[in-house]
Amino acid sequence: MKNLWEEAGFDTVTTSQESDAQLPRELAELVYASRLLGRESRLVMHGGGNTSVKSQHTDVIGNKVNVLYIKGSGVDLADVSAYDFTAVRIEPLQKLLQMILAGRHLTDEYLKSFSNQELKNFLFLNLFSLTDHMVRNGLTPSIETLLHAFLPHKFIFHTHSQALLTLTNQPDGEKLVREVFGNRFGIVPYIRPGLELARYAEKVYAGDTKVEGLVLLKHGLVTLGETARDAYDVMIRAVNELEERIEKAGSKTFAAVDLPAGLLSLEKVAPVIRGACVREKVPGGRDYESFILDFRSSPAIMEYVNAADLPSLAARGTMTPDFIIRTKNLPLVLPPPDANDPEGFKKDVHEAVESYKKEYTAYFERQKDASGRDVSMLDPLPRVVLVPGLGLFGLGKTLRDARVTADIAATTAEAVLQAESIGCFESISEDEVFGIEYWDMEQAKVKKVRHDVFAGKVAMVTGGAGAIGLATAKAFMERGAEVAILDLDSHSLEQVKDKLGPDALAVACDVTDRSSVSEAFRKICRTFGGVDIVVSNVGAAFQGRIGDLTDELLRKSFELNFFSHQSISQEAVAVMRLQGTGGNLLYNVSKQAVNPGPDFGAYGLPKAATLFLMRQYALDHGRDGIRANGINADRIRSGLLNDDMIASRSKARGLSREEYMAGNLLKLEVTAEDVAEAFVHLALEKKTTGSITTVDGGNIAAALR
Numbered sequence: 001m002k003n004l005w006e007e008a009g010f011d012t013v014t015t016s017q018e019s020d021a022q023l024p025r026e027l028a029e030l031v032y033a034s035r036l037l038g039r040e041s042r043l044v045m046h047g048g049g050n051t052s053v054k055s056q057h058t059d060v061i062g063n064k065v066n067v068l069y070i071k072g073s074g075v076d077l078a079d080v081s082a083y084d085f086t087a088v089r090i091e092p093l094q095k096l097l098q099m100i101l102a103g104r105h106l107t108d109e110y111l112k113s114f115s116n117q118e119l120k121n122f123l124f125l126n127l128f129s130l131t132d133h134m135v136r137n138g139l140t141p142s143i144e145t146l147l148h149a150f151l152p153h154k155f156i157f158h159t160h161s162q163a164l165l166t167l168t169n170q171p172d173g174e175k176l177v178r179e180v181f182g183n184r185f186g187i188v189p190y191i192r193p194g195l196e197l198a199r200y201a202e203k204v205y206a207g208d209t210k211v212e213g214l215v216l217l218k219h220g221l222v223t224l225g226e227t228a229r230d231a232y233d234v235m236i237r238a239v240n241e242l243e244e245r246i247e248k249a250g251s252k253t254f255a256a257v258d259l260p261a262g263l264l265s266l267e268k269v270a271p272v273i274r275g276a277c278v279r280e281k282v283p284g285g286r287d288y289e290s291f292i293l294d295f296r297s298s299p300a301i302m303e304y305v306n307a308a309d310l311p312s313l314a315a316r317g318t319m320t321p322d323f324i325i326r327t328k329n330l331p332l333v334l335p336p337p338d339a340n341d342p343e344g345f346k347k348d349v350h351e352a353v354e355s356y357k358k359e360y361t362a363y364f365e366r367q368k369d370a371s372g373r374d375v376s377m378l379d380p381l382p383r384v385v386l387v388p389g390l391g392l393f394g395l396g397k398t399l400r401d402a403r404v405t406a407d408i409a410a411t412t413a414e415a416v417l418q419a420e421s422i423g424c425f426e427s428i429s430e431d432e433v434f435g436i437e438y439w440d441m442e443q444a445k446v447k448k449v450r451h452d453v454f455a456g457k458v459a460m461v462t463g464g465a466g467a468i469g470l471a472t473a474k475a476f477m478e479r480g481a482e483v484a485i486l487d488l489d490s491h492s493l494e495q496v497k498d499k500l501g502p503d504a505l506a507v508a509c510d511v512t513d514r515s516s517v518s519e520a521f522r523k524i525c526r527t528f529g530g531v532d533i534v535v536s537n538v539g540a541a542f543q544g545r546i547g548d549l550t551d552e553l554l555r556k557s558f559e560l561n562f563f564s565h566q567s568i569s570q571e572a573v574a575v576m577r578l579q580g581t582g583g584n585l586l587y588n589v590s591k592q593a594v595n596p597g598p599d600f601g602a603y604g605l606p607k608a609a610t611l612f613l614m615r616q617y618a619l620d621h622g623r624d625g626i627r628a629n630g631i632n633a634d635r636i637r638s639g640l641l642n643d644d645m646i647a648s649r650s651k652a653r654g655l656s657r658e659e660y661m662a663g664n665l666l667k668l669e670v671t672a673e674d675v676a677e678a679f680v681h682l683a684l685e686k687k688t689t690g691s692i693t694t695v696d697g698g699n700i701a702a703a704l705r
Contacts (some may be wrong), residue, residue: 317427665698
């Protein structure tokens with residue numbers, strides 16, 4: 001592992017922070033070192049690890065106050081700022097330690113029973129805020145604040161080093177790290193973070209104050225220093241020694257499972273898994289909570305998932321307790337997806353998920369009874385799915401959550417292989433797993449996240465680079481959906497993607513080319529795992545007197561304004577049926593379907609056919625739980641209805657441009673955002689199908705009833 005410390009970079013960070021005179025220089029040093037640690041995924045991942053520095057300040061009445069700055073719970077070290085650290089008064093924390101040492105009513109039994117709420121209250125009561133910004137951040141102090149406070153060093157860094165976990169997640173983990181470090185590091189047995197761990201860590205350090213740091217077995221590596229660079233250098237040097245020991249052991253060859261001659265593709269497998277890993281909000285209501293899937297494959301992952309002993313390897317548990325709240329302790333292991341038996345694979349997946357749920361429920365009930373704790377069961381669905389011959393999936397309520405889960409799962413696969421090459425991978429015990437998974441200090445990291453109504457859903461919008469397409473994509477994304485936008489214009493598509501953000505998927509697609517449409521759906525399934533909501537929005541306005549139209553022009557209009565909707569719908573239904581959780585087909589029809597305008601038949605005829613296409617999908621696929629609804633919009637400024645078109649249509653109607661655009665009962669111009677909100681409304685209507693919603697400001701001639 002490379003030492004990334006650069007004095008020039010260090011000076012830049014410390015200088016930039018000097019603009020806020022209230023923040024001490026040592027906090028800037030901590031920020032710089034923390035970012036270096038966070039940049040290396042083999043040290044910390046996605047909010048893991050914690051760093052701290054001790055400083056002194058003057059309070060409002062002039063008293064000197066010793067303060068511990070420690071990273072806020074759940075903050076990612078990779079891009080941490082000075083305001084992501086919570087400041088806690090040190091004296092009360094160290095007074096607690098002195099009471100423990102003096103044995104004043106704080107026995108070992110009391111330490112174990114020291115409640116989570118007591119610990120949180122104790123930390124919050126001793127917060128020290130230097131700036132209004134820190135107050136507004138409202139961060140929770142790390143659950144390991146006491147460990148940092150009980151040790152005397154100015155800078156303390158704690159990582160979840162993959163190399164350390166590879167060696168300590170072994171039956172003889174202490175012996176292995178002793179072989180690497182000798183007595184340079186103190187060894188702390190696995191103890192759940194909190195007061196008891198902090199007390200034990202201090203006890204180990206007090207036994208030999210010359211140690212460079214502490215090894216927390218099956219948990220992490222702690223390094224100490226009087227400067228940020230000292231603690232950072234010790235961390236990198238120690239990890240390099242651990243990695244050298246792992247490399248020295250070589251690689252074990254694992255017997256591989258027999259795979260079918262042909263395997264189902266990723267885009268066929270992902271929707272099946274996604275459809276099996278759902279939970280009905282209301283029994284029998286066909287309204288499901290679902291996940292986004294992030295797929296991973298690499299030589300190490302393939303060696304892991306293809307191992308004949310995969311069920312046993314997967315049952316060994318997670319790398320470090322910190323990951324359990326994201327990945328659960330155990331992944332779901334599936335059989336290889338045989339291309340010659342797709343229905344058999346689908347059946348196997350659903351049976352495997354049901355078995356996983358039963359086993360998780362049994363684990364919860366067993367541990368709840370044993371612990372005597374009054375807790376409610378979390379959902380019993382897996383967060384990591386292993387597929388021999390293919391790779392692994394991370395599941396999450398958002399794409400970012402799924403990526404975090406997949407990152408952890410991929411790292412765990414590599415660590416397990418390395419550990420098995422040395423000895424035998426062994427995680428914490430089941431009761432210790434339960435203690436972490438149902439510890440409210442850990443649950444607070446994920447429970448504070450609030451998901452919107454479409455979280456876990458995937459929405460696809462055609463014509464995504466246009467005004468209505470962009471507004472619709474934004475509307476679904478703002479309510480929590482992951483979004484894929486399709487458009488023929490690659491340049492405009494990328495500009496729109498920039499407006500939607502990095503998690504949006506932009507796919508260049510010619511919707512009149514069936515192979516292009518098929519490839520677009522494959523990309524969506526590979527990226528998100530499937531699709532739930534399809535907004536078939538693409539269209540173009542072709543004009544001309546019906547008696548003068550050429551066959552070529554009319555057929556061209558039908559290809560875009562009708563057949564493209566059929567291609568999109570067929571591909572969507574194929575994915576939705578693999579998922580088995582229903583879905584939404586939403587069509588941008590047009591008031592032209594029922595209220596034709598003069599010289600506009602080339603546009604209105606295929607739109608009328610699209611209206612009946614929507615009704616046919618509602619009729620034929622309601623039994624699949626797939627709802628089909630449409631929007632009849634009128635006079636929306638867009639790429640279709642541009643200034644030239646407005647001039648032409650207002651002239652055809654004998655109106656001014658202003659009169660034409662507000663030519664409705666409400667005398668209001670209708671916008672792309674109005675159409676987008678109507679699509680959202682229809683997607684939320686759980687028991688509506690075959691319906692047309694008018695978004696036209698009021699036009700009796702275009703009313704369907």
